[in-house]
Amino acid sequence: MARMKFLCDADRCIECNACVTACKNEHEVPWGINRRRVVTINDGKPGERSVSMACMHCTDAPCAAVCPVNCIYTTDDGVVLHSKDLCIGCGYCFYACPFGAPQYPKIGNFGSRGKMDKCTFCAGGPEADGSKEEYEKYGANRLAEGKLPLCAEMCSTKSLLAGDGEIIAQIYKERVMKRGYGSGAWGWKTAYRETIAS
Amino acid sequence: MASLAKCVRLALGAWVLSLMISASVPSIAQQVNPTASAVKEQQLLQELNRIQGRVSIPDQRSGVLEQPAGREWREFRNVTLRWIGGIAILGTLAVLVVFYLACGMVRLQGGRAGRTIVRFSAFERFVHWMTATCFITLAISGLNITFGRPLLLPLIGHEAFSEWSQWAKYAHNYLSFPFTIGVVLIFLMWLGGNIPNKVDVEWIKRGGGIVGHDHPPAYRFNAGQKAVYWIVVIGGAAVAVTGYELMFPFYLSGIEGMQMAQMVHSTVAMLFVAVMLAHIYIGTIGMQGAFEAMGSGTVDANWAKEHHSLWLDEEDARAATNDARSKPAATAAE
Numbered sequence: 001m002a003r004m005k006f007l008c009d010a011d012r013c014i015e016c017n018a019c020v021t022a023c024k025n026e027h028e029v030p031w032g033i034n035r036r037r038v039v040t041i042n043d044g045k046p047g048e049r050s051v052s053m054a055c056m057h058c059t060d061a062p063c064a065a066v067c068p069v070n071c072i073y074t075t076d077d078g079v080v081l082h083s084k085d086l087c088i089g090c091g092y093c094f095y096a097c098p099f100g101a102p103q104y105p106k107i108g109n110f111g112s113r114g115k116m117d118k119c120t121f122c123a124g125g126p127e128a129d130g131s132k133e134e135y136e137k138y139g140a141n142r143l144a145e146g147k148l149p150l151c152a153e154m155c156s157t158k159s160l161l162a163g164d165g166e167i168i169a170q171i172y173k174e175r176v177m178k179r180g181y182g183s184g185a186w187g188w189k190t191a192y193r194e195t196i197a198s
Numbered sequence: 199m200a201s202l203a204k205c206v207r208l209a210l211g212a213w214v215l216s217l218m219i220s221a222s223v224p225s226i227a228q229q230v231n232p233t234a235s236a237v238k239e240q241q242l243l244q245e246l247n248r249i250q251g252r253v254s255i256p257d258q259r260s261g262v263l264e265q266p267a268g269r270e271w272r273e274f275r276n277v278t279l280r281w282i283g284g285i286a287i288l289g290t291l292a293v294l295v296v297f298y299l300a301c302g303m304v305r306l307q308g309g310r311a312g313r314t315i316v317r318f319s320a321f322e323r324f325v326h327w328m329t330a331t332c333f334i335t336l337a338i339s340g341l342n343i344t345f346g347r348p349l350l351l352p353l354i355g356h357e358a359f360s361e362w363s364q365w366a367k368y369a370h371n372y373l374s375f376p377f378t379i380g381v382v383l384i385f386l387m388w389l390g391g392n393i394p395n396k397v398d399v400e401w402i403k404r405g406g407g408i409v410g411h412d413h414p415p416a417y418r419f420n421a422g423q424k425a426v427y428w429i430v431v432i433g434g435a436a437v438a439v440t441g442y443e444l445m446f447p448f449y450l451s452g453i454e455g456m457q458m459a460q461m462v463h464s465t466v467a468m469l470f471v472a473v474m475l476a477h478i479y480i481g482t483i484g485m486q487g488a489f490e491a492m493g494s495g496t497v498d499a500n501w502a503k504e505h506h507s508l509w510l511d512e513e514d515a516r517a518a519t520n521d522a523r524s525k526p527a528a529t530a531a532e
Contacts, residue, residue, distance in 0.1 A: 096269075
């Protein structure tokens with residue numbers, strides 16, 4: 001079984017936001033919700049880097065651990081998914097998430113945040129694969145069709161890698177070897193408690 | 199002329215040499231690591247325990263790239279808080295059960311006098327019961343967030359538990375408003391009787407007369423009731439402020455502030471529930487004649503004499519002066 005992970009090679013990311021647009025379009029994500037975003041650190045200064053970030057599908061996911069109704073689960077592929085039928089919109093996963101992944105349709109409203117929404121690694125939800133209900137609640141299920149997440153597939157510089165953790169780590173290592181430098185796999189230590197030597 | 203040509207040749211040679219040197223520089227630069235000046239993840243995390251940058255989407259809050267502090271919050275929520283709540287609430291319950299079995303109900307020693315006096319007006323009782331019903335609902339729905347998943351969910355299943363938790367969450371959010379109003383009214387209407395004074399020192403020294411048949415003097419509220427009053431006012435204010443901070447995310451603080459607010463909110467609430475169990479005990483099965491004060495609003499004169507002797511004296515004195523004054527007032531025709 002594969003262990004799905006994301007890896008953003010910050011030395012390649014050009015902040016084009018194609019991953020953000022691809023994600024929004026593929027899953028018809030409503031206004032105000034961004035399952036993926038690109039954060040630029042030290043914007044305009046020497047050493048500036050951009051990192052594309054979404055749910056990292058953590059090992060021992062903190063969101064799943066704190067959920068009061070236990071609606072978040074990890075699939076056999078290591079993808080962290082949740083059930084919108086069970087979610088009560090309490091916001092606890094948002095307090096626990098190190099990457100700001102959980103999104104709520106009505107974040108500013110008291111009493112009702114609405115059901116949580118987040119990156120599904122293009123793997124849908126608990127409903128039947130490829131069903132209409134699944135698409136309406138969680139978006140496309142590309143993984144069930146044998147495809148990888150669209151954000152990484154569409155990345156113009158192949159900065160964003162998605163797939164089996166060992167394979168994408170190997171690709172990154174080879175890149176670092178060839179070009180002689182690399183600023184590391186951002187978020188990996190926090191999400192997976194491991195780093196890729198660079 | 200020859201010297202000039204020599205000079206030009208020398209200058210040309212120097213220029214070519216400098217060109218060659220400068221041309222060799224880029225080949226050195228190619229070996230320089232371009233990430234040497236780049237931002238480093240671990241360094242940024244060590245500095246602030248979070249990484250923040252700029253985003254081009256409208257939601258500026260998503261500029262926080264990483265905040266590993268959520269891990270400590272998770273430890274608090276899943277482990278520390280459950281211990282705090284378990285020890286505080288079960289501990290209090292255990293103490294109350296042991297005390298009740300050992301000492302039983304505190305009875306009226308002099309029996310009932312038959313004469314009753316007013317202790318709480320209809321408005322005071324309305325405020326008390328409004329706050330109390332809100333508190334019980336808030337407590338149950340709040341405990342459900344902390345203990346529901348390990349205790350209730352395995353019993354009733356995912357669908358039923360989510361349905362119940364959804365309603366409990368709505369109740370928790372919306373009943374916070376009447377609860378807050380109740381706490382404010384309690385603060386204002388009983389503030390006068392709850393300022394600590396010398397009588398309280400004596401009352402505490404004698405342990406409130408809990409053991410044996412001692413009855414230390416007290417005004418309208420004894421030191422124990424004053425403690426409950428201040429716990430309600432201060433604890434109520436703390437849960438209200440932190441609760442609204444969580445209900446209106448990002449209005450008052452960022453994510454760290456909300457983690458802190460949740461920690462304060464839940465800890466204070468657990469202790470609050472433990473204290474209120476003791477309050478409910480002494481107001482019902484713990485003491486004969488006590489419930490009437492908040493039930494019908496009147497208490498037996500002997501109950502007042504035994505538990506609030508100085509208050510009874512005050513009330514009697516006021517009644518006497520009112521009687522004395524009302525007679526001449528009728529004839530004076532002011």
